[in-house]
Amino acid sequence: MRLCVPVAASTFKEEQNDQEKEVDSKRKDEVLLNVIRPDYERPPPPPPMEPLYELTEDGKVQETHEDVYSALRDLGYQSFRPGQEEAIMRILSGLSTLVVLSTGMGKSLCYQLPAYLYAQRSKCITLVISPLVSLMDDQLSGLPAKLKAACIHSNMTMKQREAVKSGQVCLLLLSPEALVGGGGSGSGCLPSAQELPPVAFACIDEAHCVSEWSHNFRPCYLRLCKVLRERLGVRCLLGLTATATLSTALDIAKHLEISDQAGIAVRSAAVPPNLNLSVSTDREKDQALVSLLKGDRFGCLDSIIVYCTRREETVRVAALLRTCLQGNWVSKIRKPLKWQAESYHAGLSGSERRRVQNNFMCGELRIVVATVAFGMGLDKSDVRGIIHYNMPKSFESYVQEIGRAGRDGEPAHCHLFLDPEGGDLHELRRHIYADTVDYYTVKRLVQKVFPACKCKQIHQKQQELFKVTPPSSRDQEEERCDWPRERVCHTHERAIPIQETIEALDITEEGVETLLCYLELHPQRFVELLHPTLSVCKVSCYDGLRQLQKITKICPPIAVVLARRRMAGERVEQCDQLEFDVVEVADTMGWQLPLVKRGLRQLQWTGGRSGVLVEFSSPSFYFRSYGDLSDEEIDRVCQFLHKRVQDQERTQLYQLTACFKAFKSVAFCSVLSCVDDLDESRSLQLKSLLSEYFDKRRDGDHALKPFDLEELDKYKLLDWEDQIRADIRSFLSNRSDEKFSGRAVARIFHGIGSPCYPAQTYGKDRRYWRKYIQFDFNQLIRLATQEIIRFK
Numbered sequence: 028m029r030l031c032v033p034v035a036a037s038t039f040k041e042e043q044n045d046q047e048k049e050v051d052s053k054r055k056d057e058v059l060l061n062v063i064r065p066d067y068e069r070p071p072p073p074p075p076m077e078p079l080y081e082l083t084e085d086g087k088v089q090e091t092h093e094d095v096y097s098a099l100r101d102l103g104y105q106s107f108r109p110g111q112e113e114a115i116m117r118i119l120s121g122l123s124t125l126v127v128l129s130t131g132m133g134k135s136l137c138y139q140l141p142a143y144l145y146a147q148r149s150k151c152i153t154l155v156i157s158p159l160v161s162l163m164d165d166q167l168s169g170l171p172a173k174l175k176a177a178c179i180h181s182n183m184t185m186k187q188r189e190a191v192k193s194g195q196v197c198l199l200l201l202s203p204e205a206l207v208g209g210g211g212s213g214s215g216c217l218p219s220a221q222e223l224p225p226v227a228f229a230c231i232d233e234a235h236c237v238s239e240w241s242h243n244f245r246p247c248y249l250r251l252c253k254v255l256r257e258r259l260g261v262r263c264l265l266g267l268t269a270t271a272t273l274s275t276a277l278d279i280a281k282h283l284e285i286s287d288q289a290g291i292a293v294r295s296a297a298v299p300p301n302l303n304l305s306v307s308t309d310r311e312k313d314q315a316l317v318s319l320l321k322g323d324r325f326g327c328l329d330s331i332i333v334y335c336t337r338r339e340e341t342v343r344v345a346a347l348l349r350t351c352l353q354g355n356w357v358s359k360i361r362k363p364l365k366w367q368a369e370s371y372h373a374g375l376s377g378s379e380r381r382r383v384q385n386n387f388m389c390g391e392l393r394i395v396v397a398t399v400a401f402g403m404g405l406d407k408s409d410v411r412g413i414i415h416y417n418m419p420k421s422f423e424s425y426v427q428e429i430g431r432a433g434r435d436g437e438p439a440h441c442h443l444f445l446d447p448e449g450g451d452l453h454e455l456r457r458h459i460y461a462d463t464v465d466y467y468t469v470k471r472l473v474q475k476v477f478p479a480c481k482c483k484q485i486h487q488k489q490q491e492l493f494k495v496t497p498p499s500s501r502d503q504e505e506e507r508c509d510w511p512r513e514r515v516c517h518t519h520e521r522a523i524p525i526q527e528t529i530e531a532l533d534i535t536e537e538g539v540e541t542l543l544c545y546l547e548l549h550p551q552r553f554v555e556l557l558h559p560t561l562s563v564c565k566v567s568c569y570d571g572l573r574q575l576q577k578i579t580k581i582c583p584p585i586a587v588v589l590a591r592r593r594m595a596g597e598r599v600e601q602c603d604q605l606e607f608d609v610v611e612v613a614d615t616m617g618w619q620l621p622l623v624k625r626g627l628r629q630l631q632w633t634g635g636r637s638g639v640l641v642e643f644s645s646p647s648f649y650f651r652s653y654g655d656l657s658d659e660e661i662d663r664v665c666q667f668l669h670k671r672v673q674d675q676e677r678t679q680l681y682q683l684t685a686c687f688k689a690f691k692s693v694a695f696c697s698v699l700s701c702v703d704d705l706d707e708s709r710s711l712q713l714k715s716l717l718s719e720y721f722d723k724r725r726d727g728d729h730a731l732k733p734f735d736l737e738e739l740d741k742y743k744l745l746d747w748e749d750q751i752r753a754d755i756r757s758f759l760s761n762r763s764d765e766k767f768s769g770r771a772v773a774r775i776f777h778g779i780g781s782p783c784y785p786a787q788t789y790g791k792d793r794r795y796w797r798k799y800i801q802f803d804f805n806q807l808i809r810l811a812t813q814e815i816i817r818f819k
């Protein structure tokens with residue numbers, strides 16, 4: 028916490044002496060509560076590294092130097108692929124850059140070559156932030172021999188850590204979590220900025236996760252750029268992604284602070300030319316799939332991935348294929364039956380998943396029937412076919428998934444089965460609704476995030492004390508403008524327990540984190556997110572009451588906790604155990620949390636084993652937030668958050684619907700029209716629809732026009748309203764001892780599990796679970812809310 032009351036650190040000692048002189052205990056408590064240490068300043072980040080090449084006088088990137096070509100040869104390549112040279116020269120000139128290139132087009136070289144050249148000039152390191160820890164080892168082994176690299180993980184040996192610190196590696200791979208949690212906060216595994224060699228630049232792989240408008244926004248990614256700049260002093264950032272619409276690319280560029288148009292280095296065609304695409308709307312999908320795999324186009328292909336949305340379906344379809352493709356000859360050799368098709372999903376054990384993946388990688392397994400869990404970072408260049416048994420959730424996902432075929436540039440085939448009734452559409456809409464929250468929930472979270480502080484009263488008292496005329500004119504002026512330019516409160520550190528919040532609000536951890544991120548992204552920076560921490564401290568004194576009194580004298584945080592309890596009227600003399608929110612105590616005192624925690628832990632060891640046990644528990648969201656927001660401002664914050672959630676929902680519905688319509692427009696009624704020959708013109712038509720989608724700038728108008736959705740809703744709520752209401756009433760009376768919100772009921776009728784209403788429990792009652800999946804979710808909420816009110 029910043030200063031609330033200007034009392035210097037030395038004053039604390041004086042006040043402590045006062046305590047020892049046994050002054051009136053009430054006075055002591057007040058003193059303790061007002062003790063503030065000077066504000067803690069984080070060590071400044073190291074200065075950014077000088078770029079290898081200066082810009083020309085007119086601010087342009089220089090011509091490519093001979094050193095760069097020679098480095099290219101050192102890494103085993105003869106020439107650049109499109110886009111690589113521009114991106115590499117920008118990074119070597121210290122300019123942040125975003126590279127949007129299809130899968131397999133060679134994005135990795137854009138960080139490998141500059142990392143190599145920077146490390147040749149001086150001892151330095153390049154950070155590569157990659158989302159999947161499980162893939163890092165594969166990534167390491169695939170690097171050119173000349174690049175010394177390491178990856179950060181929790182079980183790194185001392186020797187490996189030392190190698191990183193002493194600059195023996197030039198590339199360091201790490202997950203976003205390892206970065207955001209490390210480098211100064213003390214909780215991650217990345218050495219702090221002071222221990223690391225200078226960072227040449229940082230590369231963010233899968234950079235679309237940075238954009239809140241992306242199909243795959245990950246809250247942790249948002250904090251990356253901030254941490255890289257503020258803690259590690261990195262100025263030059265390289266973003267890599269294969270799937271970003273122009274809008275998303277521009278948004279990522281904003282996060283990377285790329286100001287010039289040239290910063291978005293390359294945008295290749297959304298779909299590589301060697302992929303041949305087709306779509307069909309067969310009613311008998313199983314039969315159609317078997318016909319496709321027996322036909323001329325797919326029958327001779329060796330490596331095929333079939334994507335399904337649901338895990339159970341992957342198992343069923345794999346079994347179907349094993350049966351139906353029995354005795355079917357494939358291209359080169361007749362494979363033993365068990366290698367024909369296997370399923371893969373995140374619910375399988377690690378060893379089972381590895382077995383399937385390895386068999387597929389070495390060409391012994393022909394078909395993997397998988398959920399999207401399969402294929403991320405798959406380094407198999409000769410996958411020849413991708414079949415979507417269900418529709419993907421967006422164009423981005425589609426492009427990413429088909430991009431796993433034909434990475435060697437040879438022709439590959441992709442087919443999508445589209446449910447003509449829109450069944451997949453309803454299934455996918457459930458996932459979107461699962462993430463949304465209502466205004467009431469938003470408000471409850473906001474109240475937890477911005478509890479009122481006393482800064483305003485203290486400030487007013489100070490002004491009265493020093494007879495400062497209140498700056499009424501300034502206040503009035505501030506009232507007129509949108510938000511106050513300066514706040515009396517300089518924010519406080521707070522923690523809200525993760526599990527308790529999830530249960531109280533019935534939102535997932537990721538959902539809460541996303542809302543907190545939106546608050547951080549707001550121009551007012553309402554919160555500053557810190558790495559999650561254990562916020563509850565329990566101190567137990569085995570030697571009884573007197574021991575607690577004794578440690579009060581040597582541990583100011585304990586003294587503060589007791590003082591506050593005494594002031595609240597509690598009889599603390601009887602205590603031999605204390606439990607408190609350590610974040611709140613540290614904030615009240617203006618002390619750094621790690622210092623307070625360390626001090627408390629040391630109580631266990633004062634003079635050998637002390638008979639004091641100190642335990643920390645309750646993993647919590649940890650952040651700084653204001654405490655002086657007025658009621659009206661709190662309402663505005665809620666409105667802002669709720670609108671953001673609704674916009675996000677509309678964007679995703681837009682993407683989903685746009686996807687469905689586009690696929691439908693190029694679909695054959697039956698797969699038989701494309702089992703043997705490809706219809707080139709329809710394949711090109713779909714590619715151009717995809718390009719149009721990726722190139723179109725939506726200028727914040729992500730919203731779906733209402734009629735777009737209604738058009739797709741075959742089932743009109745009005746025709747079914749009485750039946751739905753009756754079912755809601757029956758559900759409520761069957762569970763009359765439980766409390767439900769309209770949203771909770773709508774989720775159950777859509778088959779969406781949530782922390783308080785899990786699928787494992789509520790999914791068992793098939794009378795209600797998933798019953799009205801085809802109806803509009805928001806209308807179901809409305810009906811359910813009305814019935815709940817009537818039911819009361």
Ligand SMILES: Nc1ncnc2c1ncn2[C@@H]1O[C@H](COP(=O)(O)OP(=O)(O)OP(=O)(O)O)[C@@H](O)[C@H]1O
Pocket residue numbers: 104105106107108111128129130131132133134135136269
């Ligand atoms: N300039 C080049 N000349 C020849 N081959 C190259 C060149 N650049 C990259 N490659 C090769 O292209 C293949 C794909 O490269 P890379 O893995 O970097 O693609 P990517 O765009 O990162 O793909 P993904 O999106 O799947 O991660 C690799 O085998 C790599 O060696």
